[in-house]
Amino acid sequence: MLDVAAGNYVPNAVIVITDGLITASGSALAVPAGAQVIDLGDETLLPGLIDAHTHLMARMGDGADSYVQTLATESLARRALDGAADAKATLLAGFTAVRDVESEGSGYADLDLRDAIEAGLVEGPRMQGASRGIAMIGQYFPFGVAWDQPEFPVGAQLVSGVDEARRAAREQIGHGADLLKVYADWREPTLSVEELRAVVDEAHRFHCKVAAHATTTQGIANALAAGVDSIEHGDHLTPVLLAEMKAKGVTWVTTKGVVWEEMRKAHSPAVQAKIDAFVAMVSANLATATRLGVRVASGFDPGSAADHGRNAVEIEALASFGLGNLGALRAATINAAALMGWADKVGALTPGHYGDLIAVRGDPLADIATVQHVSFVMKGGLVVRDDRR
Template sequence: MVTARSKGVRRLLFGMLLLGGLLGGCQAPVAAAKAPEAPPPGRVRGVRAARLFDPKAGRIMSNAVVRIEGDRIVSVSEGAPADPTVVDLGDVTLIPGMIDSHSHIMANGDKSYLEMLVEKSESYRTLEGVANARNMLRAGFTSARDCGNEGLMYADISLRDAIAKGLVEGPRMFVATRAIAAVGGYFPFGVSSDLVQRPSGAQLVSGIEEARRAAREQIQHGADLLKLYADFPGGPGGLPVRPTLTVDEMKAAVDIAHTAGHKVAAHATSKQGIRNAVAAGVDSIEHGHDADAEVLRLMRDRGVFLVPTVAAYAGLLTDFPPGPRRDRLLKIVADQPRLVRAARDAGVKIATGFDAAASKDDGHNAMEAITLVAYGLSPVEALRATTLRGAELIGWDDRIGSIEKGKIADLVAVEGDPTKEIHALGHVTFVMKDGAVAWDVRDVTGASLSPTRPRGPHPTR
């Protein structure tokens, strides 16, 4: 309640303030010095490093400073002096956030494929995906093109959205949801015919109309891209690869996707499967084992990317006992250096995809770039494949893939110089995604930039 006494006190105080202003005469008010506003927890205004890799120019900048406002890069300067508002990362190389262009974050092949489908609940596999996504991010992969969730319907959309909202850690995900394969043309094989509801790792179609419907359904549910299986082995036991979806079936799905502004990836390993997929208008060939000079020129002329996934196949050799499947795998691995060199020489754009399908592999995604160098690419070419080329394939090269003014602040620091020693990609010390610190090795050593970050071991060290 306002009383007469309280009104009098207020008038007195007002008069004193007014008198103070009058006694000040013409003196200008002196503003108190204001300290720069601190960035929110987990954010920094800029970072400095001994080196910075520019994938467009293919060169290293020395003593680079990257300034950040919000989630964007506002400037990149070379040889800049020390600045107290900038975090000095020391003797490391800054590279753009890496991009895995062929992942399966929701898959964990610690059991057979059929056991994964029928013995694990969708909720448990989703939690495995959360762990896999965290390991990928901390390994420096800030974006992932996820090429099929292997039987989880649309759970990858939920994981993508949870990451985008900051509920869980992970790379920025571009998901293909269920993928599309021909009836009888995808895992699992050898399932009893008595089962009324057969488990499947993809959405199976037969005919043009079913292909169209599957494409529309997946896009309606939120798919960022479509994944088609142009060919596949004929069944268990290492049978030869054969074309599965027809050109017309694939073209029907491609037309739906492109009309809606989405890209299409095609699993294709045989010459005919690759030809069929390219004829259907896909945007990328995944694996591409048997591509010869003629089909590679066709891919180049039509702007079709190659995602060769070489490291995954080399890693599988320890998983198979002697027999037809191992024999075919040995043949594939032996021929992959030829494929990598031939694609490079033909002018086909190559993007890196580790094709991890087990939790033990997620977090080691840099092995793809390392293997590409072993197979004939230069370190600069492999770095481009895992940054700029991946961004072009996704269609986000105006936002990610290089460290430039106006682009999203996805930055990774690695020990050493990866343009001279590509294995440096396996020694990540700092990860920034969307302008926020996502991983800092000093979280473990105690000199943290972001004390709110969860602590844990680095997956590749």
């Protein structure tokens, strides 16, 4: 069993789970009388993995107009069914908890999915949902819709001005959002610091955190000035901004798995040079984040049917970009759990935590790719995947 916090293995591990919670864990513990025994032989036990940036309601295609087509042709009922399928795929891949950061035009259906999973109606990971997301008018999907179609569905709740931003925050919290998602930029900075701060103030008043989509340097700076709790993507972070994140306790949720996969494909020299430069920038920022002690959490950002269930790609990417195997595993367990405020519930195999665990064949500290080949998944003491059967 890997003790992720300590960074070492516990040999001959025994975990005792009672009523869905871990009551004992350690080496060569006595098995309580009458317990159901599951012997996983020489496989390696890990805490259930956590994806801190997913979109379970999103199954967009590859074309430029796929987002528009989804909003125009799929009912909310269909989107909810898609979300259920994506949730199951994510759970079977070993991710027993997720932070769903915006429903991509399906309203509050992500919160309905969260509640259905909790009620046992569908299989899926434990969820925190951000509901609709909050973006500036004209700066989020769909793009290219005719101007005389003002009622066409939109991918987020679009606002203009402090009052509208505050109202959106209140509406989403009122409908049960666990956290709020703001778009601090798109191609350029969008929502003002004042608009962002209005959302943050409302969220924090109700003990909700705020995740900020922020890729540009100025967008990141605006989000930090407004007091957000996490920077999502953070493509153009700088050492100065990372130092501010450390001082303010802000988490960086990386979403770099797609870039890592693109890096390994064949491209023209010009495209490859751009990818290489981006990867170098990300690696340098991760090194700075590690040196400063900035919390890094793993988030794959899947948005297509093919990507849901491949969330562990992000873990392998983080290891490759400089976090190392243990650092990447921490990003997908204890760090993500701390961001979610669930450090006492998930992300570790210690007493008091949920009985959420996975098993892999091999040594993930030596070969991080093993996390993409999970053979056993348990959530709350219930086996949801067992490849030995």
